[in-house]
Amino acid sequence: MQVFTYSSPRFTPYDDERAGVSESLGGGGPWRAPRATGPLVARLTLPGSKSLTNRELVLSALADGPSLLRRPLHSRDSALMIEALRSLGVSIEEVEGDGDYGPDLRVTPPAELEGSTSIDCGLAGTVMRFLPPVAALALGPVAFDGDEAARRRPMRTTIDSLRALGVDVNDDGRGALPFSLWGTGAVRGGEVAIDASASSQFVSGLLLAAPRFTEGLTLRHTGERLPSMPHIEMTIATLAERGVEVLSPDEGVWVVAPGPIRGREVVIEPDLSNAAPFLIAAVVAGGTVAIDGWPAETTQVGADLIEILPRFGASVRREGGALVVDGGEGLLGGRRMPGLELDLSRGGELAPALVALAALAESPSRITGIEHLRGHETDRLAALADDLTRAGLTATELPDGLALEPAPLHAADWGAFDDHRMAHAGAIIGLAVDGIDIDDIAATSKTLPEFPELWARLVASTIAEA
Incomplete structure (x- = not known):
């Protein structure tokens, strides 16, 4: 299992060049979201909420x-x-x-x-x-x-x-x-x-x-x-x-x-909402991703992932102080994932990552209860609909959410819209689709400046297992 942290990455058994970190970070232009090539086996520590x-x-x-x-x-x-x-x-x-x-x-x-x-x-x-x-x-x-x-x-x-x-x-x-x-x-x-x-x-x-x-x-x-x-x-x-x-x-x-x-x-808990894209990666690529330091009790809305991700076919378990998501063979390994209806009025900040996951389902999905996301860093409903439509999906804005119709996805430019969670969503799509270019990965500095490096290392863990 690859073990790394957000600030002082501990990553074995291969170096940064093999991990593709330097190539994926680029030089200030669009950031090519790395494509997963197999099941993940990773454990990471995230910064405070x-x-x-x-x-x-x-x-x-x-x-x-x-x-x-x-x-x-x-x-x-x-x-x-x-x-x-x-x-x-x-x-x-x-x-x-x-x-x-x-x-x-x-x-x-x-x-x-x-x-x-x-x-x-x-x-x-x-x-x-x-x-x-x-x-x-x-x-x-x-x-x-x-x-x-x-x-x-x-x-x-x-x-x-x-x-x-x-x-x-x-x-x-x-x-x-x-x-x-x-x-x-x-x-x-x-x-x-x-x-x-x-x-x-x-x-x-x-x-x-x-x-x-x-x-x-x-x-x-x-x-x-x-x-x-x-x-x-x-x-x-x-x-x-x-x-x-x-x-x-x-x-x-x-x-x-x-x-x-x-x-x-006070000891600040890890940011469980920032954990969402990493845990969702296991659902898409397969394998397991563990987040260390997951609190036994919390008021963070990211804890809802424990109940939400099994609806997408993943298994979730606690191991000591970690939360582990097991995606099995994953969508890339051939597991079928039907669409679903999901009310996220409790935790709208999880919506961009979960919408990206639902966009990879084989049947329609409706994500509702998130009308208030129009007033976040960007109008997230309009931004998600725009990006997903550009990538080939039929995404329709609802009064309080989004309706997704499955379609083959393809390479596309992905707008971050100055929004860290929009960038996260693009990275999730890029796990399964070649050629997703996120225009401003630096938007992730809002809550997790190390995201591009952590994500590249996470995806590269599939190379180590190949």
Whole structure:
């Protein structure tokens, strides 16, 4: 079995040149997704969860004492969060950690958050939606902006909720980036009603800062649906671990009393959503892929893969601290995989990878419950339909998802659309189809900068077994 990690790859019994790593990374042009040539036998360790890392960074910045984050994610999204918090006066220091995971982070909150700064959100939803309530607690103006694509992401709910809390926000009526707010050093809090149908991050962003509001917060969701509930459950769990109780007296209602947020030492779980393409690779190519450090209990939506992947014909088991997916002979070995209907309203971030897998089925599939993905890094429904259609599939947008009609797939240019999960989807298709050229594999730096190398090594493990 090939064993490697995301930061300090341990890879035997052949070197990088045999693995095809240098060739697959290319020199800045399109990235040719490597084609699998046989069953996989691999085990890997992935970096910390982006969702958990950025939540813990925010809570550490608002805490009543220092915190130590062990095994945090080091990626563009986490770097943007770190720099944003530093600009508000938070001390974040890299300290020696586990060599396979990179440095740990020691976070020391300031006596008072500082305004008179600007925050680059990049394309990170956690930065653009978690930090405005934090910045409102600072003293002075704070300006928010980000990548061009970030200006298309919905932000009106955050902006309107801050105004309802008494914060002065100027967005020139856009309801989107760029905007600025004027922090007074305190936020009144109280009762606020929002429609968070477009993103659970609107709820999480307010809950994370709520203990620091003078009157706490009673938050009510008014929309018909609320996507990605596990992410809200994650937020509530991280608050609970720091001594903050979030009550939910009714569905879509959360109550947080004012009070301290405890500093703590925390070990960040591996990112289970980033595990999705690697585990799906076993379903496509066959063989086994194991992810070390899989938590026994978690609020991460990636844990849903344990129930979802058997519906695609894989077997899933735990071995010690690892999760192992066995794809048998795999689709490339001749195993037949019928299409299916799948509701991903709980975990839309898994959708691009699972849509790519469903695109390889022998009968139609419908993936639903993911209307909110239109407001992610890109309109993921339109982007998936565009890329899959270009590769030969009939992919039709539905009001809340995609319908896939099977067809022979062929070589095609695959657009990443500045979206890490779109790049992952293209890599999955490339396992089974020659000539899938992803235009911007660097988009994966958002949550896993080492993805191209890890993926090439994973696929190359079939060469070692040949």
